[in-house]
Amino acid sequence: FCQTLMNSLFPPELRFAVTKHLNRLSQLFSSYCYFDITEIDGVNTNELYDAVQLYLTSSAVTSNRLSLTRATNSSSTTFALSNNDSIVDTFDSATVLWEHVVAQRQTQTFAWRPMPDEKRGFTLRVEKKDKRFILGSYLDHIMETANEIRRKNQDRLLYTNSRGGGGMDSRGLPWESVPFKHPSTFETLAMDPAKKRRIMEDLKDFAECESFYRKTGRAWKRGHLLYGPPGTGKSSMIAAMANYLGYDIYDLELAEVRSNSELRKLLMKTSSKSIIVIEDIDCSIELKNRSSKKKQSYYEPEMMLTGSGLGGDEGNGNTITLSGLLNFTDGLWSCCGSERIFVFTTNHIEKLDPALLRSGRMDMHIYMSYCTFASVKILLKNYLGYEEGDLSDDVLKELERVVDKAEITPADVSECLIKNRRDKERAVRELLEDMKRRVEKNEKNGKLRGLNGSLTVADDAEEQEKRALDSPYGEEEEIEDSICKNSED
Numbered sequence: 001f002c003q004t005l006m007n008s009l010f011p012p013e014l015r016f017a018v019t020k021h022l023n024r025l026s027q028l029f030s031s032y033c034y035f036d037i038t039e040i041d042g043v044n045t046n047e048l049y050d051a052v053q054l055y056l057t058s059s060a061v062t063s064n065r066l067s068l069t070r071a072t073n074s075s076s077t078t079f080a081l082s083n084n085d086s087i088v089d090t091f092d093s094a095t096v097l098w099e100h101v102v103a104q105r106q107t108q109t110f111a112w113r114p115m116p117d118e119k120r121g122f123t124l125r126v127e128k129k130d131k132r133f134i135l136g137s138y139l140d141h142i143m144e145t146a147n148e149i150r151r152k153n154q155d156r157l158l159y160t161n162s163r164g165g166g167g168m169d170s171r172g173l174p175w176e177s178v179p180f181k182h183p184s185t186f187e188t189l190a191m192d193p194a195k196k197r198r199i200m201e202d203l204k205d206f207a208e209c210e211s212f213y214r215k216t217g218r219a220w221k222r223g224h225l226l227y228g229p230p231g232t233g234k235s236s237m238i239a240a241m242a243n244y245l246g247y248d249i250y251d252l253e254l255a256e257v258r259s260n261s262e263l264r265k266l267l268m269k270t271s272s273k274s275i276i277v278i279e280d281i282d283c284s285i286e287l288k289n290r291s292s293k294k295k296q297s298y299y300e301p302e303m304m305l306t307g308s309g310l311g312g313d314e315g316n317g318n319t320i321t322l323s324g325l326l327n328f329t330d331g332l333w334s335c336c337g338s339e340r341i342f343v344f345t346t347n348h349i350e351k352l353d354p355a356l357l358r359s360g361r362m363d364m365h366i367y368m369s370y371c372t373f374a375s376v377k378i379l380l381k382n383y384l385g386y387e388e389g390d391l392s393d394d395v396l397k398e399l400e401r402v403v404d405k406a407e408i409t410p411a412d413v414s415e416c417l418i419k420n421r422r423d424k425e426r427a428v429r430e431l432l433e434d435m436k437r438r439v440e441k442n443e444k445n446g447k448l449r450g451l452n453g454s455l456t457v458a459d460d461a462e463e464q465e466k467r468a469l470d471s472p473y474g475e476e477e478e479i480e481d482s483i484c485k486n487s488e489d
């Protein structure tokens with residue numbers, strides 16, 4: 001009514017001025033204050049607008065109407081507040097009202113850059129008494145939540161330094177990235193369920209325990225060593241970790257790194273919330289002085305690690321030292337980011353230098369074993385859809401009897417099941433036959449070893465060396481206690 005009255009009483013120019021003054025007057029007596037967050041601020045895109053847009057999706061349940069969008073090539077749908085709609089949000093004790101205001105932009109004859117046809121913005125209505133609190137904590141909370149959502153919606157990235165020679169890309173970054181879409185998850189990973197659960201709990205504790213690390217003065221990072229025969233799922237485990245935590249992966253090719261300082265530069269250019277991986281650490285590096293029995297400090301510079309494809313001569317610049325590598329994971333530089341997990345993998349833990357294995361260096365030693373009965377059941381479920389009760393007791397018993405002695409890797413079991421996945425019974429039959437053949441072969445080899453004296457002695461020496469290295473961490477399953485457990489109590 002007021003609007004109609006004003007329209008009839010005043011000419012347009014005057015109407016505008018009167019409305020403006022009336023608004024000012026009402027604001028003076030109102031218990032609310034308003035903030036406008038426009039999409040484009042001058043010529044710059046307003047980061048806060050995007051953040052609010054995303055943030056409101058997290059409390060979207062309170063709105064009845066939302067708009068859905070899915071960007072090209074993206075694997076997730078985002079929903080946002082519809083045009084000219086409003087939503088109530090509460091933060092601590094404060095209640096605020098968000099309104100999405102969309103207006104048609106006047107056509108411009110000239111612009112430095114093309115502007116969208118619509119002028120979009122959010123209006124935030126806040127009670128005056130909450131103003132200070134909202135402008136501080138609430139807006140920070142919005143930015144943080146939005147970053148978190150953005151990270152979750154984004155596809156993971158896999159970075160590599162394999163360009164070689166310390167090369168940089170067009171933006172001066174030493175890492176190249178591709179979208180990471182490895183489908184491995186902890187659910188599909190075949191391993192002992194209890195062990196799997198402990199690893200998952202440890203990772204979750206790690207990701208959620210920032211305050212614990214701060215309180216105890218520890219850098220917020222974690223080191224994992226994955227070891228075991230080829231095809232037991234070490235790389236799959238890394239992918240599962242990344243998918244579980246939503247972290248990016250930096251796959252560090254040590255052979256491409258020429259010096260300690262280059263290694264440090266690479267580290268400085270990694271982001272937080274990432275897994276830094278050095279695969280097959282025993283193959284990509286070689287301890288030059290390892291064969292000499294002379295006692296040495298691990299920080300002596302002449303202990304060189306030489307990249308496999310490099311000359312390895314001291315002085316040609318193509319060497320990194322063990323101390324450089326240890327500094328990479330443990331030193332002051334390793335703390336230039338936070339929330340990072342270092343993962344080393346190896347097929348031969350016995351070949352690694354004790355300095356890398358020493359307790360405190362790697363927080364967890366995870367043995368990826370040959371298939372056990374529990375892991376075969378996971379693979380049968382993954383590949384053939386067999387549940388616990390779908391297989392006959394006889395088959396299950398037979399599987400349980402032979403699986404450990406067969407020493408078959410999850411990769412070999414997967415291969416057999418994929419090959420015959422159209423005929424499930426045949427798949428199980430062939431798997432059992434394969435396992436039995438392996439048991440026979442292993443038993444025969446075992447006998448041969450017993451008959452041949454010299455071979456046994458040599459093997460014993462090797463076994464002893466392995467045990468000496470393994471001993472501080474237990475026999476075969478070396479998952480150490482999570483340091484983070486119960487820390488927040």
Ligand SMILES: Nc1ncnc2c1ncn2[C@@H]1O[C@H](COP(=O)(O)OP(=O)(O)OP(=O)(O)O)[C@@H](O)[C@H]1O
Binds near residue numbers: 414
């Ligand atoms: N524990 C497992 N659970 C499920 N699948 C597995 C497992 N181990 C191996 N596989 C299957 O075998 C393939 C090879 O496994 P993966 O590359 O993870 O082994 P790895 O231990 O990293 O081997 P390598 O030492 O040769 O690098 C995977 O693509 C996966 O399909």
Ligand SMILES: [Mg+2]
Binds near residue numbers: 234235236279
């Ligand atoms: Mg691997």
